[in-house]
Amino acid sequence: MGKEEHPNISVDCVIFGFDFEKLNVILIERKLIEPDTGKRLINDYTLPGAHIFKDEPLKKAAQRILYDLTGLHDIYLEQFYTVGDPARLKNPVDQFWLECIGKDPAEHVVSVCYFSLLNCNQVTIQHKERNPRWYPLKDLPVLAFDHAHILDKAMTALRRKLQYEPIGFEMLPDKFTLSQLQKLYEVVFDTTIDKRNFRKKIARLKYLVQLDEKQQGVSHKPARYYIFSNEEYKKTRNNILNFTI
Amino acid sequence: MGKEEHPNISVDCVIFGFDFEKLNVILIERKLIEPDTGKRLINDYTLPGAHIFKDEPLKKAAQRILYDLTGLHDIYLEQFYTVGDPARLKNPVDQFWLECIGKDPAEHVVSVCYFSLLNCNQVTIQHKERNPRWYPLKDLPVLAFDHAHILDKAMTALRRKLQYEPIGFEMLPDKFTLSQLQKLYEVVFDTTIDKRNFRKKIARLKYLVQLDEKQQGVSHKPARYYIFSNEEYKKTRNNILNFTI
Incomplete structure (x- = not known):
């Protein structure tokens, strides 16, 4: 895109989807295989996210991530929490991953988190390199960074919101x-x-x-x-x- | 302090105080007077805030601001919203102010906002350069930047929270x-x-x-x-x- 990113500000999206049976969330693979040995060096999952561009509003960045995954505009979107613990990306496996994808592992990244609501049957997830797809919340794989913590906060925020606003219809x-x-x-x-x-x-x-x-x-x-x-x-x-x- | 700041990440604090009659908030002056003419160039108010230090957790930065103003640790503190509109500091008066205080007016600053709860009669606001003090919410002066918007969001968050948790006792x-x-x-x-x-x-x-x-x-x-x-x-x-x- 040629647009300059803020190296220390990102947006992460917890995209909830209901399939009439269970609640799901979109995750993407963080698979990394050593070419010589075929050994898996990393095999876990992240929430969809991105660094924001210089002069990009936070919500616009979240909408960009959602559009990229679903081809849809105007998906229900709500900011619920911002994480900024300096240790949040400091796990060795995360540090290694950041190096591999060309980011500075020493960077202190603050991430503004949004949750979205969808009906799984009414969206097609775009085929992308890191294979984004729905995973049932009741049976999640291992999550990278502090993404399990973010997901936990999102769940609390969703329940809280449902206590005073009928946003369930979005799903x-x-x-x-x-x-x-x-x-x-x-x-x-x-x-x-x-x-x-x-x-x-x-x-x-x-x-x-x-x-x-x-x-x-x-x-x-x-x-x-x-x-x-x-x-x-x-x-x-x-x-x-x-x-x- | 010599600590390096993130030029593009700040924390703003909405400090609510109850004085048994009304709700108040701490604001600080943004007075700027032209030395030659004595003319007031800026005369409005901001919420207490600061840029976060590299490797400083967000909440720690908020606690630092609160301690600085009140001399107290362990004040009730809750993150409620993050603002990041690229236009939020672009008002000419705000641009002029940023230049005067030695910040880069072109910077896109994302600010993580917290609210705090106090009883006015039980704290002494430390005397500081820009004269922080309580202002009644019902009779606020002109606010700088997007701080009126932040205050509005804080009020909504406080009311929401009071609907499910008895945090009023903090005041x-x-x-x-x-x-x-x-x-x-x-x-x-x-x-x-x-x-x-x-x-x-x-x-x-x-x-x-x-x-x-x-x-x-x-x-x-x-x-x-x-x-x-x-x-x-x-x-x-x-x-x-x-x-x-």
Whole structure:
């Protein structure tokens, strides 16, 4: 690109994806093989990330990473934490990797972290050199740098946000069933939800609009579709004053 | 200090203080006077901030700023947002100021922002060159850079956090009355709270412990003191699953 990077400021993206069964995250390989022996020197995974360009806004850098991976603009994106521990890249394996990819291993890199929400079935991950793909959160491979810590912080931020804003719909197709919605909340909060209570709660929400349309070509009893109405949500949302004392 | 700074990474601190009547924030002057004419060239205010040192953790930098202003360690501190818009320091008055203080006005500075909570009456702000002091949030002077935006984000973050964690006690003395506690929530949420409902809510909280001791030397009927028990809070706190759908 020829654009000059900030050597000490990066952006990392935790891209969450729901596949109707579980929560996943996009990781990319950090495979490094010694040419002579074929021995694997590094074989772990990182979150997608990049150094920001000089004069590039932080969010733009995150959008660039997302676009690069999915070909999509306007993906749900939220800044949740910035890591800056001087030791965060100092693990020998990380130092070795940085040298191999031509970065200065001595650099103190501060990374601004974003999380994104997607429905796995509605995106195609672009084929790239380091083989980005979805990995289930419940069965993650070894992560490089402080990326396990970042992922942990992202999970907390996602749950917190879901406690006051219905962003879960970002992980569903436009039309979805109540079972799909319930499953989404179950996997994010790692719990089971009582179906009757859930439906009662749902019935009160004006911004969840029932359609006449039902599922087609399913082996079970076809369920009715719902959509999330952002317009209704904006109307009914009150500025919550439910503080904890 | 002789320590080398990152020219493009800073930390800004929004230090909230409650004085039993209103919410305040520490600001410092950005006064600049032309020596020949005595004309004020700049006369506005900034949040306390500093560039981070090479190999200094972000939180350490924030703690350094806080210690410098108050002489205190272990002040409540929470990272809430990172700003990085390339235009954030590009206002002509800001560019002029940066030149005057020997910084490179062309630098793209990313700033990691923290908020802190204090009781105004229990800290003494150290006398410093640029005259740091408390300013009421309801009557702020003109702020430099993007500091009004940062303050706005801090206020949102403080309110959000108060919705799920009782951090308000950080802004009260160890012993406080229920009226003081109520006033704190009223000023933070910019609202009035019904006293009876508030007391009912309070009565249910095991971590709010009534003392035998009462106020002394007050003109009104002396009120009973309460303390916040972190031990009880940790016991009673359940991992909230009150999500919004």
